[in-house]
Amino acid sequence: MSAATTSFIDRRTVVDWLGIVPFMIFALMFLIIPTLYLVTGAFFTPDGQFTFKNIADLFTPSIISAYWISIKVSVASSLGGALIGFFLAWAIVLGGVPSWVRSGLLTFSGVASNFAGVPLAFAFLATLGRTGLVTVLLRDWLGFNLYSTGFNILSFFGLTITYMFFQIPLMVLILTPALDGMKKEWREASEILGASTWQYWRMVALPILWPSLMGTTLLLFANAFGAIATAYALTGSSLNIVPILLYAQIRGDVLHNANLGYALALGMIVITGISNLLYILLRMRAERWQK
C-alpha cells in the first residue's frame, strides 16, 4: 500500500510540473537561451577558443565613448525624470490640488509612459526641430534663435529632453503609491515635537522615501539605456549610443568581429541587470515602511 501511495504522489508531482512545461520551453527558447548564447559567445573567438580579448576590446576609444554617451543620456534623463516626476507626484498627493487633477495626471501618465519609440521622436522634431513650433515661435515673437545657442534636438541634450517624456510619467506612476503610503501621523508627530517642514522632510520623509526614489531612478536609468527606437528615429546614426552601435553591428558587422558584438550585448545586459538588481533590493527596503 505504501508503494501505491508513493507512486500516486509521484504521478501527481509529475503532472503538477508538466503543467508549466509549455511556459518553461517558451522562456528557455525565446528568452534565456538566446541571451545565454550571446553571453557565452562574448568569451570565445570566432573559431571557438576561450578568450577575454572581446571583453578587453570593449575598452577601445570608440566603444568606450558609445557607452559613455549612453550612460550620460540615461543618467541625465533618469535624474531629470525623477526630479520632475517626484515634484508632480508630490503635488498630486500632498499638494492639496483637486482630485480631478490627480486622476487626470495619472491617466495621462499611463498613456505617456507607453508613448515612446519612433512617434515620440517625430513629436519632438515637430516641436523643437529647426522648423518646429517652439523654435519658430521663439524666433518670431521673441527674436530668440534657439539654434544659435548651440541647441540641437539631434544631440545629447535633445535626446535627454525627449527621453524625459516617458521617464517623468513612469516616475509619477511608481512614486504616487509610495507617497500615498506616507502616514499622516508621522507628519503630526514631528510637528508636535516642534519640527519645521524642512526638518520633517530632511529627517523623516526623505529617509523613508529614499529607497523608493533611488530605486525608481535606477529603473528609469535602465529604461533609457536599452531604448533605441526614439534615438534612431531622432538622430539616425549620428549620435553614437550603445544600442545604435549594436543595431549597426547586427545589421552589418561594423566592428568586423561577430564576437565583439556579443561582448557589446553582454555589456548592456550587465549595466541594465545591475541597475534592475539594485532597484529590486531598494524596493524590498522601501516596502518595510509601507505595510
Place this chain on the structure above:
Amino acid sequence: MKTQKILAWIAIAIGVIYFFVPLIGTFEFSLRMRRGEYSVDAYQSVFSDMQFRETFGFSMVMALLTIIFGMLLVVPTAYWVRLRLPQIRPVIEFITLLPLVIPAIVIVFGYLRLYNSSSWLPFTGSTSGTNALLVLSYITLSLPYMYRAVDTAMRAIDVRTLTEAAEILGAKWPTIMLRCIFPNVMSGVLSGAFITFAIVMGEFTMAALLNRPAFGPYLQLVGANKAYEPAALAVIAFAITWFSMGLLQLVSRFSKMAPSRP
C-alpha cells in the same frame, strides 16, 4: 500650507507645459503641409499611402496573434502556478520580468544568431517562419505586462474553489479553463491585451531587425524621407496609444465596480 499649494500648482504647470507643448507642436506641424494655411493634406497623404495601410494591417494582425497566443500561454500557466505550484511563483515571476531587464535589441540579436537559416531551427529561413518568430518575440516583450495583469485578476478569484466546484459538477479540463477561469479573469486578459496592442503597434527594433514590413519600421522610413507626414503619423500613433490605454482604464474601472467573486 499656502506656499505648499502654490508650489504644487507650479509643479503641475511645468508638467502640463512639458507634456502638452510637444503634442500641440506635433499637431500644428502636421497641419502645415500646404504653404500659408492649415490643411489636412499630410493626413490625406498618409491615409492614401498603400504602404501605410499594408504595414498598419500587418502590425494589427501581429498584435492580435500576439494577444491570442500570449494569453493561451500565460493564462493556463498563471492558473496552474496558483493552483498546484505556488512554491515556484517567485521563479515564474522573475522570468516574466526578465524582458524588462534584457534590452529588446539584445533578445532579437540572440534570435538572429540562434534561429538563422543555417541553424537547427531555421525560423528566419522563410517568411512565415520569420513572422512566427516576430509574434514570439512580441509575446516575450509583453510577457511582463500580460502575466502581471492576469495574475492580479486571478488573485481576486478563488481559483481552487472554482476548480473544485467545476470538477464536482463533472467538468473536464477544457471546460474548466474556457468556461470558468477565462471568463473570471477577463478583466486581466483585456488589460494585458490592450497594453500589448499599444506595445506591438509602435514596436520598431524587433520588426526592423527581422526585416518585417511592420508599422514601426514604416514610421522610421517615413521620418527619414518626408517632412510633414511624420507629424501626422505621430498624432495617429498617439491616438492609438490613448485609445488602448483608455480602454484599459475603462476595463479596470468596470471590473472594480462588479467584482466577480464566486
